[in-house]
Every structure is written in C-alpha cells, then in structure tokens.
Amino acid sequence: MSAEQRLSDHERALYSRQIRLPGVGEAGQLRLREAKVLLLGAGGLGSPVGLYLAAAGVGLIGIADPDKVEISNLHRQIVHGFDTLGLPKTISAAEALGEINPGLKVALHPEGFTVENAAELVARYDLVVDGTDNFATRFLAADACVLGGRPLVHGSVLREAGQVGVFLPRTGCYRCLYPTIPDAASVPTCADAGVFGATCGVIGSWMASEVIAVLLGKRTASRLLVIDVAAGTSKLVAMAADLACPCCGSAPIIRSLEKSAYVPTLCPTLPPMSETPLEVTVEEAQSLLAGPNPPLLIDVREMDEYAVCRIEGSRLIPMNTVPTRLAEIPQDVPVLVQCHHGGRSMKVTQFLRAKGYAHVSNVKGGIDAWSIKVDPKVPRY
Numbered sequence: 274m275s276a277e278q279r280l281s282d283h284e285r286a287l288y289s290r291q292i293r294l295p296g297v298g299e300a301g302q303l304r305l306r307e308a309k310v311l312l313l314g315a316g317g318l319g320s321p322v323g324l325y326l327a328a329a330g331v332g333l334i335g336i337a338d339p340d341k342v343e344i345s346n347l348h349r350q351i352v353h354g355f356d357t358l359g360l361p362k363t364i365s366a367a368e369a370l371g372e373i374n375p376g377l378k379v380a381l382h383p384e385g386f387t388v389e390n391a392a393e394l395v396a397r398y399d400l401v402v403d404g405t406d407n408f409a410t411r412f413l414a415a416d417a418c419v420l421g422g423r424p425l426v427h428g429s430v431l432r433e434a435g436q437v438g439v440f441l442p443r444t445g446c447y448r449c450l451y452p453t454i455p456d457a458a459s460v461p462t463c464a465d466a467g468v469f470g471a472t473c474g475v476i477g478s479w480m481a482s483e484v485i486a487v488l489l490g491k492r493t494a495s496r497l498l499v500i501d502v503a504a505g506t507s508k509l510v511a512m513a514a515d516l517a518c519p520c521c522g523s524a525p526i527i528r529s530l531e532k533s534a535y536v537p538t539l540c541p542t543l544p545p546m547s548e549t550p551l552e553v554t555v556e557e558a559q560s561l562l563a564g565p566n567p568p569l570l571i572d573v574r575e576m577d578e579y580a581v582c583r584i585e586g587s588r589l590i591p592m593n594t595v596p597t598r599l600a601e602i603p604q605d606v607p608v609l610v611q612c613h614h615g616g617r618s619m620k621v622t623q624f625l626r627a628k629g630y631a632h633v634s635n636v637k638g639g640i641d642a643w644s645i646k647v648d649p650k651v652p653r654y
C-alpha cells in the first residue's frame with residue numbers, strides 16, 4: 274500500500290471519532306478523501322452541507338453559486354459573515370471551508386450551475402448536492418444527474434419545514450416525484466414566506482449525512498425525507514422509479530438539457546404535510562367546501578357510479594386513471610378525495626401524498642356518509 278493509499282497520522286488523529294464508526298474505518302475515510310462533491314448553492318443549505326463535508330474529510334468540494342453575499346443572507350447562511358459582505362459567495366464559502374479543514378481542495382464555479390455547463394460539471398464530480406433556491410436549477414440538477422449517471426442529494430426548506438431527497442441512478446429521480454416544473458406563481462418563496470436559519474441547519478445537516486452515506490456506499494435506493502420542525506415530525510417516503518418518468522422512465526422524453534426547459538422561478542418547496550389531516554369527516558368536508566378557500570373535490574369512483582349520484586362541484590377522475598391524470602390535479606390548492614365508502618379514496622390520497630401532494634385529505638365514509646349525514650337528497654346505492 275503506497276503512502277497515497279494510506280491515511281497520515283495527522284489524518285488519523287483528525288478523523289479518529291469518525292473512523293471508528295461502523296462502515297467507515299480507514300478504507301471509508303480514504304473513500305471520503307478521494308471523493309469529489311459538487312455543491313450547488315452556497316446559501317442556507319449549502320453552508321451546513323459544505324462545512325460538515327469539509328470537516329468530514331471530503332477531498333474536493335466544488336462550489337457553484339453566481340451570487341454575492343448580502344446582509345439578508347447572514348441569519349441563515351453561516352459560511353458567510355459581515356467581513357465578506359459583497360464578495361462572491363464562492364470565495365466567501367471557500368474561505369470558511371478552508372478554515373475548518375486546511376487539507377480540503379476547493380474548486381470555484383462563480384458562473385453558477387447553468388444549462389451550458391451542467392453536463393460538464395456533473396461529469397467532473399462523483400456526487401451533486403442541490404441546495405439551490407429555485408425550481409429551474411433544481412430540475413436542471415436532477416436531469417443532469419440522471420443523464421450523467423451521478424447520485425444527487427437534494428434539499429429544500431421553507432418556514433419551519435423542508436425535505437431531503439437522495440436520488441441514486443436507476444432507483445428513482447426527482448422527476449419521478451415532480452414530473453414538471455411548477456408555475457412560479459403557484460408556490461411561495463423564502464423571500465415571501467420566511468425561513469429560520471436553524472431549520473436550514475437541520476435540513477442541511479441531514480443532507481450532509483446522506484452525502485457521506487452515499488459516498489461510503491451505505492445507500493442503495495432513492496428516498497425522500499419530509500421534516501417539519503414546528504410539528505416535530507419527520508416522514509420517510511420510500512420511492513420507486515416511475516416507469517412513466519419523463520427523465521428516467523422507460524421511454525424518457527428528456528434526453529438532453531435544453532435551455533427553454535429550465536425557466537427560473539424562486540424557492541419553492543412542499544408546505545408542511547402535518548398541517549393537512551389525512552382524513553376529514555363529511556361534515557368537515559362540507560364546511561371546507563363552503564369556506565373561503567374551497568378545496569378541489571375529486572371523485573375517484575367509476576363513471577357509472579358517478580352517473581347515479583355525485584357531490585355538486587366534484588370532478589370525476591376514476592381511481593385507475595389517477596396516475597396518468599396528475600396534471601389535472603394541482604399541487605398548490607387543497608384537495609379532498611372521495612369515493613363510495615372511503616376505501617378507494619384513501620388509497621388515492623396516500624398515492625398523491627407519496628407523489629408530493631401535501632394538502633390532500635380523504636373524505637371518510639365517502640358519498641354514502643355524505644348522503645346520510647349531510648345531504649339526504651343525494652341517492653344511496
């Protein structure tokens with residue numbers, strides 16, 4: 274074994290508490306030292322991710338960010354400080370990462386991550402971390418990683434909630450969850466909605482943990498974690514590659530990175546899942562439907578059942594057609610799902626939640642309960 278394939282005494286001392294962990298050892302620490310990680314965004318998420326990866330001994334970190342440090346960044350973007358206000362974020366971040374680990378190599382990409390350089394940048398690194406704040410870059414990173422065969426660790430945060438996605442080649446990508454870029458007007462931004470710095474720390478630290486796990490070979494499948502700090506909940510969503518996915522599916526339509534496909538919007542993420550109950554009663558459904566912000570009511574029964582009776586204003590999307598008609602179900606409005614007795618609609622509710630719909634609830638008891646408790650004029654069958 275040559276000196277290049279061994280840790281120095283200095284490195285053994287520096288990483289001693291990490292090396293003794295199961296699944297790390299000297300071999301794992303060497304893998305981290307050999308690893309090249311591309312960090313997209315040196316902001317609220319990129320700060321903790323970068324600091325922890327640098328401290329853990331990742332050999333090379335590339336930082337892609339076209340922005341300069343502004344005063345409104347400092348409450349959450351902890352790699353920057355008052356002394357680096359106005360500097361490019363790449364330079365400011367590189368200084369902070371170098372201070373925490375002088376052995377780290379840093380590559381700066383102050384032009385940011387663009388359609389023009391995405392494929393080339395992805396090819397130069399072993400793994401990509403997406404901590405950016407806009408959907409265009411997020412989808413660009415996701416597609417570039419699928420096309421380039423690289424793992425992607427993604428994070429997003431809003432207010433007191435966020436999510437961490439680990440997308441490994443051939444086991445499901447970001448577009449398996451979110452097939453298309455949403456309309457900018459349909460999602461709140463961090464600038465509009467606000468965000469706590471400490472919440473960025475929670476999500477960013479989790480992202481860094483996942484990056485290290487992927488580099489050490491401890492992850493075998495894509496997965497999504499949804500964290501709500503305010504509610505004190507986290508939910509791990511197992512995911513599978515979607516054969517209909519436009520990027521990694523069996524007949525993909527995204528085969529190259531086209532500029533027109535990535536139109537900038539700002540900072541979207543899922544609203545906290547915990548705000549929406551999994552199930553509501555028919556009485557609650559009635560009051561929601563009569564309220565100021567009525568939900569979309571989806572009836573997932575068959576057409577012949579719908580012909581017998583229906584709740585006024587409901588939209589018929591039979592259960593077995595839901596997967597191919599997701600485009601008709603908006604993500605930015607509350608959705609109620611209803612069937613005959615509540616069984617099929619619960620399956621659809623859970624399916625939609627797994628697809629990333631946060632504001633979806635099942636109507637307990639279905640249209641039969643509605644006939645009995647809310648509106649006896651609706652015939653029963």
Ligand SMILES: [Zn+2]
Binds near residue numbers: 449514520
């Ligand atoms: Zn996919």
